[in-house]
Amino acid sequence: MLCLGVEEFLVGECGHDPCGATWIVGFSGGPDSVVLLAVLTVLAPRLGAHLEAAHVDHGLRPESAAEAADAEAFCAAWNIPFHERRADVAGLARERGIGLEDAGRLARYAFFEELRGARPNAWTALGHQRDDLAEDQIMRLIRGTGWPGLGGMAALDPSRRILRPLLMTPRSDIEAFADALSLPVVRDPSNNDPAYRRNRVRNDILPRIAAENPRHGEAVARLWRQARIDEDFLEASLPDFPDPTALPMETLAGLHPALRLRLYRRALRACGPGQALAETLFSLDAAVAKRATGRVFQFPGGKTARIGRRALVFRLKSGGSGTRENRRSH
Template sequence: MALPHRIQDLAPEHARFCLRVQRFMTEELSLDLRGARIVVGFSGGVDSTVLLATLSLLSRRLECTVTAAHLDHGLRAESAEDAAHARRTCKAWGNPFTHRRVDVRAMAGGASGVENAARSARYAFLEEVRADEGADFIALGHTLDDLGEDVLMRQTRGAGWPQLGGMRAVVPERHVIRPLLLTTRAQIEGFATGLALPWVEDATNADTTYTRNRFRHDILPRLTRENPNFLGCIAEQWRLARLDADFFAAQASAALSGAVQGDGTIFLRREIIEDTHKALRLRIFKAALERLGPGQCRADALHRLDALFLSREGGKTVQFPGGKTATCSAAGVLLKPRCG
């Protein structure tokens, strides 16, 4: 089935759906899509199908081009047919199409290993396609339901604020955008059904061996029964987290200005950070450590560092993942990357 050429050719409710997605991208996310080249991660499922259809319908208004990229993970017997379906859909809609098959199971061991390997393979493939195409963005079909699952998973793992707000809608360092992030799956399925869009169902989405599926099919529905507007609350929390993240990032960046030394270490002078609020000081420490390389900062280690800093005990060191260290002195805090 071919897509309509213009939004004006859609029924009013479907046109409004597309325009809401456009406003989210251009107004709330401040994305400049005029003339942009976009690679859509297209699995053939309902979310990515609606994403591809919506961006294709908006492409004339935004003067952008849309390419679809499909990665066959080789995990299911029917995955080859899913790839063929994705190819047929793109041919009918006039979208350029790129496809690759990988053996994800050979890359990982166990169910959780498969999840991580599939995710890594998918992002690597999409980035390769983006680079080959000279594209500006990789568009992913994450929805408000996915955001709700992500928030709950982060809370279970012990994430702090504002990371508890959930995944970002724009990830500049990875060229990723998520145009449907504040759109519910019910709205997406309504749009797909209304336009008779073809999509495939991935049977593994019902397999509760996978962590995300347990949140999707058990925990999130229970919370939604307790509060039918639970996903609306998640959306508002996401907006607040985004504002707070922007604020803390700007403050931390200002504090780190001039703190990076020629040998790759970071020295935070006591007079710069001592009188800041602890909430900001912890985030300055975290931002400094992240600049030194990989290794996730644990909250307990950050609190130990702050207590040591405030005690003014010199010469004591706190170890952080990735071989990074922070040593306090009367003058401030010296943070070093892994040696060698």
């Protein structure tokens, strides 16, 4: 049942073509990734895909080496190629001046990306499920993410070749599946540490929202689906230019502000990383509407927008240092 639902979601709804693909599964040993690995083990031969598992030992807890050995044994028993990386997450966090959670994510994604890049037609498959999506929507609401980003993380991200096959599956179904198959799962105690915003959202905010609407999980899936449809529509509504960072003033004048604002975001993304402030985008748009030729707007990450007579031109100043983009941090 779970397997067929995941196949219908991944292949039917998201349009993933599994035939001949290699799925690199991010395998922490927690319930989500164990169930993802089990489900994809069933689906891979059926759909003509190839499966491998990737485990990162964060070295943050004394038992992590033993957990890595268990993960390896699990994959050996299931005949799944296993890759392990020992990362000095604490050292990376110090070196970069970031939190342990961010450093762990960096280390994992770097390893997955390395494996994925070395194989033709490979995808990274991650175990995020519907309760993670609910958290992600709240995290984005807190950060002030607009639409359609507010709908939450992608289930199929072609630019980073990431799949999230369990994104419409409630955590309770995953736990029930793991129980029914007696799958061995590791519980990471840091998931309850209130030092992390994600855990505060999970443990303090989400239960209060779920108490108001016991069917909030369905609302989460609905919002996500609407965002996906709207994102596709909005993308299709945006005109294409030879240079996405040089927007002809003539064309802008004929567009609805809803599209102009999104063209600015696209142009800024094309210049490099750095989160744009919506307030600055509103001001820029007001200036564009007034054709305030010569005005220059500054954006984070050393980017600028200059209103010219013919075009609005976005540039990265030389020496402009990119800041990490929040939307990509999941």
